[in-house]
Amino acid sequence: MTATTAPVLAARDVSMVFGGLTALAEVSLELHEGQILGLIGPNGAGKTTFFNCLTGLYTPTKGSVTLRGDRLPSDPARVTVAGVARTFQNIRLFPSMTALENVLVGRHARMTQGPIASLFHGPAYRRGEADARRRSLELLEFVGLRGLDDELARNLPYGDQRRLEIARALATDPAVLLLDEPTAGMNPQETEAARQLIFAIRDTGVAVVVIEHDTKFIFSLCDHVSVLVQGRLLVQGTPEVVRGDPRVIEAYLGKPPEEVEAEVRQYAEEAAHSTGTAGTADPADSAEDLDTEGGSR
Amino acid sequence: MTIPPGWPILGLGLLYIAIAVAVVLALRLLWQRSAKALADKPGMLRPIAIAGGVLAVLAALLPWVTFRFNDGPYPDLATLQFFDEPWGVTGFRLFVLLLGVVAIAAPFLPVPARRVERAIGLGLIALGLVNTIFPLISGGGFGAITAADGAFAFGGVATLVAGWVVATSAKAGPLEPLPHWNPKVPRLLAYAVLVVSYVVLLLVVAWMLDAGTDPDGNTNTYAGPIFLSLLSFLGAALGALHAFGFLGWLTALSERHRVFSIGVLVVCALALPFTDAGTDYWMTIAVNVGVYAATAIGLNIVVGLAGLLDLGYIAFLGIGAYIAANFSGAAASALHVELPFVLVAVIAAIVAGIFGAIVGSPTLRVRGDYLAIVTLAFGEIFRKAAQFNIGGMTGGANAIPNIPPINWFGRDFSAPLTIGSVRLPSGVLYYVLIMVLVALVMVIFANLKNSRIGRAWIAVREDEDAARAMGIKTGQVKILAFLIGAMLAGLAGAVFAHKTSTVAYNSFQFIESVTLLAAVILGGMGSIPGAVLGAALLLVLPEKLRDLQDWRLFFFGLALVVIMRFRPQGLMPDRHRRAELADEGADGVPIEELNVPDAPDGSTAQAVAR
Numbered sequence A: 001m002t003a004t005t006a007p008v009l010a011a012r013d014v015s016m017v018f019g020g021l022t023a024l025a026e027v028s029l030e031l032h033e034g035q036i037l038g039l040i041g042p043n044g045a046g047k048t049t050f051f052n053c054l055t056g057l058y059t060p061t062k063g064s065v066t067l068r069g070d071r072l073p074s075d076p077a078r079v080t081v082a083g084v085a086r087t088f089q090n091i092r093l094f095p096s097m098t099a100l101e102n103v104l105v106g107r108h109a110r111m112t113q114g115p116i117a118s119l120f121h122g123p124a125y126r127r128g129e130a131d132a133r134r135r136s137l138e139l140l141e142f143v144g145l146r147g148l149d150d151e152l153a154r155n156l157p158y159g160d161q162r163r164l165e166i167a168r169a170l171a172t173d174p175a176v177l178l179l180d181e182p183t184a185g186m187n188p189q190e191t192e193a194a195r196q197l198i199f200a201i202r203d204t205g206v207a208v209v210v211i212e213h214d215t216k217f218i219f220s221l222c223d224h225v226s227v228l229v230q231g232r233l234l235v236q237g238t239p240e241v242v243r244g245d246p247r248v249i250e251a252y253l254g255k256p257p258e259e260v261e262a263e264v265r266q267y268a269e270e271a272a273h274s275t276g277t278a279g280t281a282d283p284a285d286s287a288e289d290l291d292t293e294g295g296s297r
Numbered sequence B: 001m002t003i004p005p006g007w008p009i010l011g012l013g014l015l016y017i018a019i020a021v022a023v024v025l026a027l028r029l030l031w032q033r034s035a036k037a038l039a040d041k042p043g044m045l046r047p048i049a050i051a052g053g054v055l056a057v058l059a060a061l062l063p064w065v066t067f068r069f070n071d072g073p074y075p076d077l078a079t080l081q082f083f084d085e086p087w088g089v090t091g092f093r094l095f096v097l098l099l100g101v102v103a104i105a106a107p108f109l110p111v112p113a114r115r116v117e118r119a120i121g122l123g124l125i126a127l128g129l130v131n132t133i134f135p136l137i138s139g140g141g142f143g144a145i146t147a148a149d150g151a152f153a154f155g156g157v158a159t160l161v162a163g164w165v166v167a168t169s170a171k172a173g174p175l176e177p178l179p180h181w182n183p184k185v186p187r188l189l190a191y192a193v194l195v196v197s198y199v200v201l202l203l204v205v206a207w208m209l210d211a212g213t214d215p216d217g218n219t220n221t222y223a224g225p226i227f228l229s230l231l232s233f234l235g236a237a238l239g240a241l242h243a244f245g246f247l248g249w250l251t252a253l254s255e256r257h258r259v260f261s262i263g264v265l266v267v268c269a270l271a272l273p274f275t276d277a278g279t280d281y282w283m284t285i286a287v288n289v290g291v292y293a294a295t296a297i298g299l300n301i302v303v304g305l306a307g308l309l310d311l312g313y314i315a316f317l318g319i320g321a322y323i324a325a326n327f328s329g330a331a332a333s334a335l336h337v338e339l340p341f342v343l344v345a346v347i348a349a350i351v352a353g354i355f356g357a358i359v360g361s362p363t364l365r366v367r368g369d370y371l372a373i374v375t376l377a378f379g380e381i382f383r384k385a386a387q388f389n390i391g392g393m394t395g396g397a398n399a400i401p402n403i404p405p406i407n408w409f410g411r412d413f414s415a416p417l418t419i420g421s422v423r424l425p426s427g428v429l430y431y432v433l434i435m436v437l438v439a440l441v442m443v444i445f446a447n448l449k450n451s452r453i454g455r456a457w458i459a460v461r462e463d464e465d466a467a468r469a470m471g472i473k474t475g476q477v478k479i480l481a482f483l484i485g486a487m488l489a490g491l492a493g494a495v496f497a498h499k500t501s502t503v504a505y506n507s508f509q510f511i512e513s514v515t516l517l518a519a520v521i522l523g524g525m526g527s528i529p530g531a532v533l534g535a536a537l538l539l540v541l542p543e544k545l546r547d548l549q550d551w552r553l554f555f556f557g558l559a560l561v562v563i564m565r566f567r568p569q570g571l572m573p574d575r576h577r578r579a580e581l582a583d584e585g586a587d588g589v590p591i592e593e594l595n596v597p598d599a600p601d602g603s604t605a606q607a608v609a610r
């Protein structure tokens, strides 16, 4: 959380132009070890496009992305191998695979069995497979999908699908996890569970970037918030700084800062109340209490 | 003014089509109405099922239009014969009788009666259709069913109506959930169940192949309807077994004890030559089924697992066959070297695999339909290259004839075999070889499917971008699918070359690729038993329907359309596909009852829920 250490993930002057449309204009952003970074902005601001540039799905027109100082390739598979995992705004699970198989696919890059080993199923192969299974089941339990491993992804309720996508991304052993609207379509209870889950993920040593429209959610979750408007970074800083910034209020929130602050406080209190933990105004402080529950729901 | 000669036929044809369409529409309307009216009246199950069952029993005892061989001037044409001794019931009439009795009994037994009735109803309809339509065609049109000597054949029509009524009874109230039997049973019990089931399967297969064969061993002129009747009956029986959860249980048992069941299956397959179906004729067809099954399993990797459409797949079988032909020492071959078969098979697989990788390499750039076109073009290029002997390895239009049979330890594979006092048909050694090969290919497929590579293939099929985001190098993975699939086809091609003894370019036409694809889709994409069943059906059905002559392909196509309409997931679907396309979730819960989200895959679910 201290900005003095070298960033895990750094984007420098990333621009993305589609035909004549500039979706991103020189966006620079740093993500540090142990950080949860929020990315907010109105529809069409370029948030998803930014994720696509980070993960190599798009090759930025200009600029570079580095992970721990190494430049990331513009190939999603290799980016994942390097240690950046993501979820998608419109859930993209493998619908007719089971929950467990989905997570196992996430292990793909961390497994080494080639076609020959896959053919003969020797002892080394079986050991690797058993390890992958164990790790995947752990992850399913971690995100709160215990016992649902044999369920087809397509048959899971919406909230569980989002959770499964997170488990699948975590299976790639990422250093950085990018979550594109992880609570879209969730009810308040599920949203709260997701918030705790993200804290828990952060506590396992994964730096997280979260895109969300729900500003209350973002301000109560993140250490650092960046606001993207029309492809440009408008403001970045701590939640307090961002929600107090007049430009943000004008461009995005449309409300005076006091009102936003009150809302956030109330939200955090409600959330703490609903899970039975002692209510503290700043949910980040109670992360340790919360994450144990988030992990073993 | 005279009417041109073709017109009356055309008019009659249009009239028939119009009648058929009108009948189908009327039945559809009736079906929907009755289904709606019965939906909230579960109590109607018993009366309707009993009425249908009784009608079926009566139908079995009524006079039918049937066939008798005649020695007259038109021995191939049927003469009409009416049963009038009600208790001498055999053949398809016995099936109708049995189904009728079960239809009556089912609502009183502790079984999911609606599912049972549905299966029986459909079986009765199929029996009725086969045994009504066939006399219509072979017996000289609609005239056949009119009264002769004051007698009238009611049986066929009565069976159709009975089937309809029985099927309707299944609509009274909601379908029961599929019972789920716990597959965790003592090992010995599981083994016993598996052995008995597979032996029964073997006997049923032998029975089906033998259906319509006269005691003297010749194929009966009416083998087609006899076979189809048996098929309808067995279909109904299987449906009923499925209804009370037995088939699902058996599948789960086989999956739990995979090695054991594959072993039993192989032994049963090897026992086929000892049954009534162990004739030269059926051995030849069984070897072809084996060749196609092995190839179809290879194609299943490409299409079923990786989701890449390949329309020129027969070319890989052809490459394997030509390689084997050239290393066989045949006089017409280009190389004039004779290598041991095992070595040849390996070379054939490797060369086919290399071509597979080449054909698959456009997958790096093109997706979906475009890839299908590329593979289609490759299939045609291969056939033309073979026809014009480009490369000098194919013998061109003269083909490569007189390929010597495989010879291991001085035993000629095409000769008959005598074990003790049992004389086995010629070609039985090829049969054994291809069965071993199919078993091998099955193990390869199963092992790959349940591995890191197999999961990557399925992931690519489901969502290529998401697969890449999981660190899967999709290009490599797709080419690997083509490579391994083509290797399996090449392996099968090596056996094919020796068994048929002639490798000619016209064995590898587009229609063969389509047949392979049909085998995969018919059986169920991604499923091993499905691919074997599909290949078996596609090769055995045309043999059995030979006497339908020109109608053969028509009925064949019709059967495919009907199967795909009512069972889009295939006959023996893979677990995943089953859930995707059937009206049942993985655990047999109707999908409407599961919590299916609206987005983004909800569209399929809704389409299925209809």
Ligand SMILES: Nc1ncnc2c1ncn2[C@@H]1O[C@H](COP(=O)(O)OP(=O)(O)OP(=O)(O)O)[C@@H](O)[C@H]1O
Pocket: A018, A021, A023, A041, A042, A043, A044, A045, A046, A047, A048, A049, A050, A089
């Ligand atoms: N592949 C593409 N080709 C052309 N234009 C694109 C492409 N991807 C995104 N855009 C455009 O870039 C802009 C930014 O889109 P993006 O999806 O990144 O927005 P977003 O901030 O994620 O919005 P939302 O909150 O609605 O998800 C939009 O105008 C969009 O139309």
Ligand SMILES: [Mg+2]
Pocket: A047, A048, A049, A089
């Ligand atoms: Mg977006």
